Structures are given as C-alpha cells and as structure tokens.
Amino acid sequence: MEEDLQSIADRWLPWPGKHHTTGRRVLREQFQFALNKLIYSGFSHIVHGTTVVTIDTGANGMLRQVRVTKHGTLVGALEYFAAVDETGVQRGGHPPSSYLHSLVADPNADERQKLRIVRQLIAQLPGTVRFGLTAGPHAKDIEILKKAFNGAGFRTWPQTTFVYSPPTDGSDLIASMKGTRIRTMLRAAERDLDVIEISPAEFVSFFVSNLELAGKRNYCSPALDYALLTDAVRRNPPQARLIAARRKATAEGAHPNSIEAAVALTWGGDGLVKLFRITYNPCGHQHGTKLLILEGGVTAARNGMELDTDAATEGGREFYQRFGSFTAHTRHEFLRYSMRWYIHQTAARVSEAVNLLGEHVDLQQRVAVLAKTKTDEWSVRHLMDELVARIARLGLKGWRARLQLYRSRLVNRRMAKVCERAGVSRRSTHSAGRHSFGTNAMNVEGADIKTAMDAGGWKSAKLFLETYVHSKEAGPSLAEKFDKQSGKIGTIVAQPSERKKYRFGKKG
Known part of the structure; x- marks a missing residue:
C-alpha cells in the first residue's frame, strides 16, 4: 500500500x-x-x-x-x-x-x-x-x-574523496608514498616539526583563529564541533584523536606554542579514519598539514582501517594526488535545506521567493534578480557565499514547469507548524525574512541605513526604521557602550550591601 x-x-x-x-x-x-x-x-x-x-x-x-x-x-x-x-x-x-x-x-x-x-x-x-x-x-x-x-x-551531492590504504606490516609510510617530491616534503616536515596531542577546546580555538587570520568565513559551528569532538574523545575506546604540528625547539630557542597545523581524526564502525577537520596557520610551515595527514595514515594502520580524506575542491584533489598512493572514490551527501535561508538572507517577500526562476540567478556574480517586487521591478539581490553554495547544489538547468499548487500561504503554514513543534511563538516568513534582514543589517559593523535599505529593496527610510529595524536590550547595550567610552566609576562598589527599601506609587 x-x-x-x-x-x-x-x-x-x-x-x-x-x-x-x-x-x-x-x-x-x-x-x-x-x-x-x-x-x-x-x-x-x-x-x-x-x-x-x-x-x-x-x-x-x-x-x-x-x-x-x-x-x-x-x-x-x-x-x-x-x-x-x-x-x-x-x-x-x-x-x-x-x-x-x-x-x-x-x-x-x-x-x-x-x-x-x-x-x-x-x-x-x-x-x-x-x-x-x-x-x-x-x-x-x-x-x-x-x-x-x-x-x-x-x-544527493556526489563528492570525490581520496582513500589511503596504509601497509599493515608496520613499514615506513613515507616510503609507501609514490610521489618523489612528497617524500622529500614529509622528511623535511619530520625534521622541523613534532606531532602533539591537543584538546577539543584548543583545536576549535585554533580552527576559528586561522579562518579569521585568512579572512575566510566559517561555515561550521564551533560549538557543535567542540561538543561532538569532546564526546568522541571521551568514549571508551576513543573515537577521535586531535593532533597538531608544532615546531621543534632549536638552538636559538624553544617554540612550545608555535602550532603550524591541526587535524581532527575520527573513526567508528565503517572501517575509515576520517579527516573530520583540517586547519593550518596561513603563515606557518608549508608542510605541516602533510605531516598530520601522514600521522592520520599511522592511526589508520594502527586500527586496521583506511584513511578517508575530503577533496571536494579542485585544490584538494591536486593536494592528495601529490601523495601518489591515494585512490579516488565517490561518496554521496544527502542534503535537506529550507526556504527560510533564502528569505532570511535576501529580504525577499515569500511571494517573491516562490517565484524566483533559475534563469534569474547568476551564481558567478552572486546575484538573484526578482522580476517583480511590491515596490520595484527587476530588483537585484546579492547573495552571501553560503546561499550561493546551497543554490548551486539545487541545479539550475533541466527543470520542467510544474507545481502551480504552491502558494505563499503554504510556506507560512509550514513555518507555523515548525514554530509549534519548537515551542516558540509563531513567526511568519515576513518576520523571519525582511524583519530579520533589516535588524541584522543594522547590527553589522560599518553598515549604514542607506546601504541596508538598498540591499533589501526599501524605498522609505521612515518605514524601514519604524517597522523593520528592532532593538534588543537597547538600554543595557547603550549603557555598556557609554561605560567603555568614559570608563566605569565604580557604582557597584559604592552601592550599600543592605539596600534601603523604597515604596513607589501613591502613598496614603
């Protein structure tokens, strides 16, 4: 049935x-x-x-x-x-x-x-x-x-990954690499660097700081990574190993805190040791990451497993092909997204979002064109990197016309059900979309009113400020800014420990 x-x-x-x-x-x-x-x-x-x-x-x-x-x-x-x-x-x-x-x-x-x-x-x-x-x-x-x-x-998103099967006889892994140059690089890395164990907190902190140093956006969640890695490390037996490449002490002086790269290795019941996260200092040792991947092979050999990498990008493919002993395989990621992301990141009304055509999206220029809005026609909305990646996975070609049954009200009904299950007050697509966009845009450092209005397609500054920009804890936030500007006077110390009771209102 x-x-x-x-x-x-x-x-x-x-x-x-x-x-x-x-x-x-x-x-x-x-x-x-x-x-x-x-x-x-x-x-x-x-x-x-x-x-x-x-x-x-x-x-x-x-x-x-x-x-x-x-x-x-x-x-x-x-x-x-x-x-x-x-x-x-x-x-x-x-x-x-x-x-x-x-x-x-x-x-x-x-x-x-x-x-x-x-x-x-x-x-x-x-x-x-x-x-x-x-x-x-x-x-x-x-x-x-x-x-x-x-x-x-x-x-379904097919991904190319490279898998390494280390020798099981305990032989030197560097010698098993087929690339002559990579063997030289790994020997140099062994000479200059030590491989050390680090904690989940140290790894996540290093990961975030490297992205900030490189000026790249973090698409991962540091809080979730920390929680999941902490759980994996504490299991018996452990299911994760966090390692870092640190410069060795030299005659000129020790460098105990100079970490060049770090890798989070995880493994379970699928026979694979995975490079869960890789991070490196952009200004660090050029072969630090290679040494840690080699150590991942050591961990895989110790557990009788294979080492699985992540080479979804062209640069990643070239990197792993240098080792010469990594075999290309295909794995499949199953993704499920929500329309809320599009509405929230472009300030589009729900009626405009459901009518966006693939032919009106240019991922190279990172723009989407709304054919008709409430106040304009052919309105250009610029897309953030994360939304570009999500739309790219949709596939914009080969579509057939269908599904005229979908209307804006159905999206709002869906969001109402989501709010109900989550135990929060009901939110409409307009609240999660244009209202959130307006408020968040004004909270971005360096953004001004005109920039936010142009990005979201608002014509009236009065309407934008009175309706779409919302403050949160405005009083305490502004007071804190004033304190930073002028310096605190020590009012907490001056407050008596036993406060006098006051009665407010009418006395009679």
Missing part, C-alpha cells in the same frame, strides 16, 4: 522544468519529506509488524539513533546528531565518527524490504533540522539509499 502512495506522489510531483522556481522546488521537497513521514512513520509499521524507537547515544542528547525492530530483532539503524548552533539554526548530520554505512541490519532482506526499512528510518528524522548526511565511499546498498533519500525530499 505504501508503495502505491509513493508512486502516486512521484507521478503528481515530477521534477520541475526550466520555468520552475527555486522556492517551489524547496516546497516540493518539504512535501516529499512530510509524505514519507506520513507513510513510513506509522502506517508502514502497522502493515509490516515493525516497531521503531529513537534513543540518545551521547553528547548530552545531541547524538541519537533510530532503530527499527521486528519481533524483537533489529532490522535497521540510523545514527545522527541534531542541535541548535550559535545562530539559532538547527543543524544535523551523521556522527563525526561514522558515515552512513550499513543501515539495514537484516541479512535476509530483499531489495524492496531494504528500501522500506531505510524509508522507515528517514521518517523518524526531525523535520525542523537542516541535514547533511554522508554515505561513505564503501557504503552498502548505495542505490537504495539514493532512492530512499531522494524520495524523501533530500538532494
């Missing part, structure tokens, strides 16, 4: 064409996710006699595992993390220690049963979380995973 419902959805919700809008595609994916949850979270279990449970597996409730059982026997499991980051966004993904590898635990399940089990697992994922779940290069039943996640409103 559930297969019939799924086929009806596929028939009436085909992929969009060239006139199909970005917003409507997002809405289609929201519908697919809700439909998968409807079919496979309750109805499917009744028909097939299965039960499902979600348990906490660590990191103070951030890590969870969905389990599907039949007659008390485990037939499928999916572990993930979900938490709110520093900006209030709910992020989710696979645990740092393990990719999606073997979701189906029933060895006797056929292709159809495996697909159903995976869909049942996906149906238990929370709908308010922005997910990025990666299936490793050796994941089992990858075609079934792709079909299940695509049918539930996820987008």
Whole structure:
C-alpha cells in the first residue's frame, strides 16, 4: 500500500522544468519529506509488524539513533546528531565518527524490504533540522539509499574523496608514498616539526583563529564541533584523536606554542579514519598539514582501517594526488535545506521567493534578480557565499514547469507548524525574512541605513526604521557602550550591601 502512495506522489510531483522556481522546488521537497513521514512513520509499521524507537547515544542528547525492530530483532539503524548552533539554526548530520554505512541490519532482506526499512528510518528524522548526511565511499546498498533519500525530499551531492590504504606490516609510510617530491616534503616536515596531542577546546580555538587570520568565513559551528569532538574523545575506546604540528625547539630557542597545523581524526564502525577537520596557520610551515595527514595514515594502520580524506575542491584533489598512493572514490551527501535561508538572507517577500526562476540567478556574480517586487521591478539581490553554495547544489538547468499548487500561504503554514513543534511563538516568513534582514543589517559593523535599505529593496527610510529595524536590550547595550567610552566609576562598589527599601506609587 505504501508503495502505491509513493508512486502516486512521484507521478503528481515530477521534477520541475526550466520555468520552475527555486522556492517551489524547496516546497516540493518539504512535501516529499512530510509524505514519507506520513507513510513510513506509522502506517508502514502497522502493515509490516515493525516497531521503531529513537534513543540518545551521547553528547548530552545531541547524538541519537533510530532503530527499527521486528519481533524483537533489529532490522535497521540510523545514527545522527541534531542541535541548535550559535545562530539559532538547527543543524544535523551523521556522527563525526561514522558515515552512513550499513543501515539495514537484516541479512535476509530483499531489495524492496531494504528500501522500506531505510524509508522507515528517514521518517523518524526531525523535520525542523537542516541535514547533511554522508554515505561513505564503501557504503552498502548505495542505490537504495539514493532512492530512499531522494524520495524523501533530500538532494544527493556526489563528492570525490581520496582513500589511503596504509601497509599493515608496520613499514615506513613515507616510503609507501609514490610521489618523489612528497617524500622529500614529509622528511623535511619530520625534521622541523613534532606531532602533539591537543584538546577539543584548543583545536576549535585554533580552527576559528586561522579562518579569521585568512579572512575566510566559517561555515561550521564551533560549538557543535567542540561538543561532538569532546564526546568522541571521551568514549571508551576513543573515537577521535586531535593532533597538531608544532615546531621543534632549536638552538636559538624553544617554540612550545608555535602550532603550524591541526587535524581532527575520527573513526567508528565503517572501517575509515576520517579527516573530520583540517586547519593550518596561513603563515606557518608549508608542510605541516602533510605531516598530520601522514600521522592520520599511522592511526589508520594502527586500527586496521583506511584513511578517508575530503577533496571536494579542485585544490584538494591536486593536494592528495601529490601523495601518489591515494585512490579516488565517490561518496554521496544527502542534503535537506529550507526556504527560510533564502528569505532570511535576501529580504525577499515569500511571494517573491516562490517565484524566483533559475534563469534569474547568476551564481558567478552572486546575484538573484526578482522580476517583480511590491515596490520595484527587476530588483537585484546579492547573495552571501553560503546561499550561493546551497543554490548551486539545487541545479539550475533541466527543470520542467510544474507545481502551480504552491502558494505563499503554504510556506507560512509550514513555518507555523515548525514554530509549534519548537515551542516558540509563531513567526511568519515576513518576520523571519525582511524583519530579520533589516535588524541584522543594522547590527553589522560599518553598515549604514542607506546601504541596508538598498540591499533589501526599501524605498522609505521612515518605514524601514519604524517597522523593520528592532532593538534588543537597547538600554543595557547603550549603557555598556557609554561605560567603555568614559570608563566605569565604580557604582557597584559604592552601592550599600543592605539596600534601603523604597515604596513607589501613591502613598496614603
């Protein structure tokens, strides 16, 4: 029965064409996710006699595992993390220690049963979380995973990664590298640098400071990284190792705090040691990162595993190809985004967002053109790097016209349901979009009123300031700024310990 419902959805919700809008595609994916949850979270279990449970597996409730059982026997499991980051966004993904590898635990399940089990697992994922779940290069039943996640409103992003299989006889890893130059570089790095262990706090701090030093934006969440790495390090046995390359002491003097690069290594039950995070000082030793990757190979050999890298960029591919012993593989990331990101980052009204056409987006110039707004026509909105990356993964070509059923009110209904489940007061797309954009724009250092108005398409300064710019704790914030300017006088010290009681209001 559930297969019939799924086929009806596929028939009436085909992929969009060239006139199909970005917003409507997002809405289609929201519908697919809700439909998968409807079919496979309750109805499917009744028909097939299965039960499902979600348990906490660590990191103070951030890590969870969905389990599907039949007659008390485990037939499928999916572990993930979900938490709110520093900006209030709910992020989710696979645990740092393990990719999606073997979701189906029933060895006797056929292709159809495996697909159903995976869909049942996906149906238990929370709908308010922005997910990025990666299936490793050796994941089992990858075609079934792709079909299940695509049918539930996820987008599939193939990634090229390089895998290194270290020798298991304990021989020198540098000698196993086929590149002559890389062997010379690694010998030089061994001569100049020591590999040391560092804490999660030290790693995250070094990671953030290097991005700031390089003037790059951080797309990760330092708070979530710290929590997940701390949990992985404290497990018994540990599932993470945080290492750094530090300059050796010389005759001229010791340099105990001169860290050149750092790597977070994680591993679990998928047979891979992963380069979870890599960071380096832009002005540091040029071979520090190479030495740490070599140490990652040592860790993989010690655990009888392979070393998996991350080479999604062209520069990353060239870097790992220099080693000569890394083999290219493909892994798949399953992504789920929300229209809220587009509305929030461009100040577009929801009616304008759902009508954005792929032909009106220029990712090279980082702009989107709104054909018609409330007060203007062909309004240009500039996109931030993160939104450019997200739209790029949508695919702007090969769309077919469809889905005229989506309207602005449906987006607001969806947001109302999200707010209800999150236990917060109801917010409309206009509140999360234009109001948030106006307020946040005025809080950016160096931004002025005219710049914010032009970026968001406002014509009236009075309307912009009175309606869309909101202050938060204005009194304490301004008082603190005055204190920094003039210096505090010590009013706290002057306050008597026993304060006199005052009665305010009418006396009689």
